[in-house]
Amino acid sequence: METTSTLEKSLRFLALSLVVIFFMFPIFWIFLMSFQTNETILQIPPSIVFTPTLSNYAALITGKLTTSAGTLDIAFMRNLGNSVFLSVTSVALSLVLGVPAAYAFARHKFRGSEDIAFTLLSFRFAPPLLVLLPLTQYFQWLGLSDTYFGLIWVYQLICLPLILWIVRGYFEDISADVEYAYRIAGHSWFATFRKIALPLAGPGIAAAGLLAFIFAWNNFVFALVLASADKQPVTVGALAFVTSSGIQYGQIASAIVLSVTPTLALALYAQRYLVEGLSLGAVKG
Numbered sequence: 001m002e003t004t005s006t007l008e009k010s011l012r013f014l015a016l017s018l019v020v021i022f023f024m025f026p027i028f029w030i031f032l033m034s035f036q037t038n039e040t041i042l043q044i045p046p047s048i049v050f051t052p053t054l055s056n057y058a059a060l061i062t063g064k065l066t067t068s069a070g071t072l073d074i075a076f077m078r079n080l081g082n083s084v085f086l087s088v089t090s091v092a093l094s095l096v097l098g099v100p101a102a103y104a105f106a107r108h109k110f111r112g113s114e115d116i117a118f119t120l121l122s123f124r125f126a127p128p129l130l131v132l133l134p135l136t137q138y139f140q141w142l143g144l145s146d147t148y149f150g151l152i153w154v155y156q157l158i159c160l161p162l163i164l165w166i167v168r169g170y171f172e173d174i175s176a177d178v179e180y181a182y183r184i185a186g187h188s189w190f191a192t193f194r195k196i197a198l199p200l201a202g203p204g205i206a207a208a209g210l211l212a213f214i215f216a217w218n219n220f221v222f223a224l225v226l227a228s229a230d231k232q233p234v235t236v237g238a239l240a241f242v243t244s245s246g247i248q249y250g251q252i253a254s255a256i257v258l259s260v261t262p263t264l265a266l267a268l269y270a271q272r273y274l275v276e277g278l279s280l281g282a283v284k285g
Contacts, residue, residue, distance in 0.1 A: 030253045030256055030257065031253075031257060032048060032050075033249060033250060033253035034056055034057070034250065034253040034254040034256075034257050035050075035052035035053060035054070035056070036050055036052070036053070036056075036250055036253075037053060037055070037250055038246070038248060038249055038250055041249045041250060041253075042249070055250075056250040056251050056253070056254035057254050057258075059074070059251055059254075060074070060076045060077065060251065060254055060255060060258065061077060063075060063076070063077065065240075065241070065243075065248065065251060074237075074240045074241075075229065075230070075237065075240075076234065076237055076238075076240070076255060076258075078230065078237075079232055079233055079234040079236070079237030079238075080234045080237075080258065080259065082231055082232060082233045082234070082237075083217055083233035083234045083235070083259070083262075084262065085148070086148070086151055086152060086155060086216065086223075086233055087155075087213050087216040087217045087233075088213070089148075089152050090151075090152050090155035090156065090158075090159050090212075090216050091159055091163075091209055091212050091213045091216060093152065093156065093159075094156060094159035094160045094162075094163045094212055095163060095205065095209055097156075097160060098159075098160050098163035098164045098167060098208075099163070099167055099198070099205060100193070101164055102163070102164050102165075102166075102167035102168035102171055103167075103168075103171050103193055103197055105117050105164070105168050106168050106171035106172045107171065107176065107179075117164070117165070117168070120160070120161050120164055120165075121161050121164070121165050122161075123157050123160075123161045124158075124161045124162065128221040128222060129221065131157070132221060132222070132225055135154060135222075135226070136225060136226065139154075139226055145226060145227075146226070146227055146228045146231060147227075147231070148231060150226060150227075151222065151223060151226060151227055151231065154222050154226060155216050155219065155222070158212070158215050158216055158219060159212040159215065159216055162208065162211060162212050162215065163208045163209065163212050166204065166207070166208040166211070167201065167204055167205055167208050169204075170201045170204030170205070170208075171197060171201055174197065174200050174201060178196060178200075179192050179196050179197060182195070182196050206270055207270075210266065210267065210270050213263070213266065214263055214267075217233075217235075217262075217263055218235060219233070219235065220235045220236060223235065223236050224236045234255070234258075234259045235259070237255075238252060238255050238256075238259075241255065
């Protein structure tokens, strides 16, 4: 039986502590910045001892940003609502389209199926800037520029390939014998898919949906070019804090805290499904 010495345990604890501090300190510092004014943030040397203020959050909620050049109108809360609407709608549409397609690719092999699946996955390979110019021209021609429908459509380039390939792997890891037994009992293909395959792949679908939501939430380039200010998500709306009088670091930190909160809360809520989904099929036998 192997034993671990006290020195080895201490070194492991020290190494893990350093890793946690390295990754968590920027988040902790941004959280502190959200309660500071620009003058406090820019003072040298920086200090963690300060008088906290809620003026940054008040500016975001009220939409009134006070700078040395005057008062500016910002629409951060509307941008935050746009992010929620675009991400939720895009992921929901991707799940409706991607989960049945993933099941079909996993269970029904036909000529060209792998080529079609790889073509869909290749949309994830291309950088957004590569397809931005033709997309802009097509959207202007189709009248989809500056519309929620157009943004949801283009967000499928982000969400749909991701969900398709992840969920397809989960369906392939599920034994087909259970489905065959259910089909022999006289049930249809759709009933088998709905009552057998979907519940068994539930954790994997939840994990894929969560990852797709995070990618959709963090998108910047498509919304920057294809939408105007009233339809842009929070990632683009943060540019409003770069003003003629300087960069409003306190408001930017507050915006980061508010914009990260929904995805963080969703990840914590769905943590069990995420762990189950990512570990599904890792061990066979």
